[in-house]
Amino acid sequence: MLADVHILKITEGGAERHTVTDLDRLLADETGFVWVDIPHCDDDAVRLLSETFKFHRLAVKDCQERNRVPKMHVYADHVFVVLHAPERGERGHVHYLELDQFIGANYLVTVHGPNNPAVSDAAAERETRAARGRIDNGRLRPATPAALSHAIVAALIRNQEEYVELVTADVWALEQQVTGGQVTEPEAFLTDLFRARHGLLSVRTMATLSGALYSHMAQLSALPDGHRASVDDIADRFTRLRSITDGQREYLQGVIDFYQSLLTLRSTVVGQTQNDRVQELTVASYAQNEEVKKISAWAAIFFAPSLVAAVYGMNFTHMPELEWAFGYPFAVVLMILAGMALHWAFKRRGWL
Known part of the structure; x- marks a missing residue:
């Protein structure tokens, strides 16, 4: 429903909240820029994207459907970007929270989802809600839609880093179980190991693909010089996140290899004991x-x-x-x- 859509007119003097009925007037105003945040891409949102902003039908379709990988499309007057953030689900499942952005000269349109029904609206709108809060308290004063997009994507990357931190805490706990000889259920322990590995691989995939998109965006000739630095910064952040994830993944792989070595050793000892017993029975x-x-x-x-x-x-x-x-x-x-x-x-x- 359009009643849930958040519309802000952002100028040097601050930010003002508006409704959908004000959009045509706000877009015609050359001062500042408009930020439209759409929580759910329902039929009303589709009409808003298609009729008011006249976005390409394929881009609007991407907002309606789940995209498995990040993507970017460059149009004459705007750039369309699809990114993902991780959210931990039950039994180690990683939910991909989708954030779509239309970055124009005088507007930024952010569209959330569609997401798994198990994901709460608070988690899905985490980055944009935080950006609105910072704008309201004066801590964020974006001068352009690209600057606001930079702030939102930077928050998304921080959330990805926090997810890696959570998985790393799990990895350390698993390592302590192995080195302390506290593994009592090997099957459950191996499941936990590979769930942690799945979480790290998910974030690494997000960071790698998203970083490639922003590296490509930085090479666009139509990109204003003032925006190139922020795009480069986002690309560097994604590269750093990928490096962090790679390091933690290698650390986890060391734990997996160590545990597999223990299992192999135990299996060898058990097999040798069985062979000795069989030999004794044979002699008898x-x-x-x-x-x-x-x-x-x-x-x-x-x-x-x-x-x-x-x-x-x-x-x-x-x-x-x-x-x-x-x-x-x-x-x-x-x-x-x-x-x-x-x-x-x-x-x-x-x-x-």
Whole structure:
């Protein structure tokens, strides 16, 4: 709704608040410049951008839709810029808060979103609300739309730096857990590590792409000389932020590598212990097999005499050798020879 739109006429004497009905008159006034801050790009806001400012339809469409990466388009009388700021969500999710800017000679139009419904309006309008507060208390007196844009983007970069600071605090806590041996749940710990890494990568991506946009903007021939210094300053700030993020990302990677080394070492120790245990079981199994061989061999040796005795002990009437005088000595000798033969055979095979 246009009732939520903030309109300020900024001159050397200060800033005055106005409504949408005053826009045509304010834009026709050559003194100072107009700042229009649109919290949500609804249908009314689209008509305002298209009919009052007559912005290009593709630029207006970019304000309606979520843009995944920063972008910049140069038009005849203004520059359109899309930037992002990070906002921490649940379970390590990083929300991209979008801020679109139309920077003209006598106006600055800022458009927020669209953002995830989980993001509060206070977070989405953080930079522009802070700029309005500084203008109201006299701490900010921008002379041009480019100067005001510089102040807003500088605040956005500070918020990105604060996000990196939050992630860095998480990284330090994770490092203390590793070095202190306090990691009790490896899976949850690894999740926290990679969430921190995701946060740093998100900010680094924002800083890298945004810095490239402002570096390109500084090369524009149509850029007024007075604005080139502020554009260069924003590009340098984004470059510095990228360097800070790279340093923290390398620091985090060191923590990840150290923890992975610990996991590898522990896995090696566990594997070695398991191998030793398997070897012990193998030796015990081999010794048991040898004992079984010996028992089986002696059982077979003693079974042969038992078999002979069982046969000659049968009380059948018509058995051969019942009346033989050498029957008993023959049976005894047969028992001994059978046992000796089996003993020799098992001994040769290594069972005894």
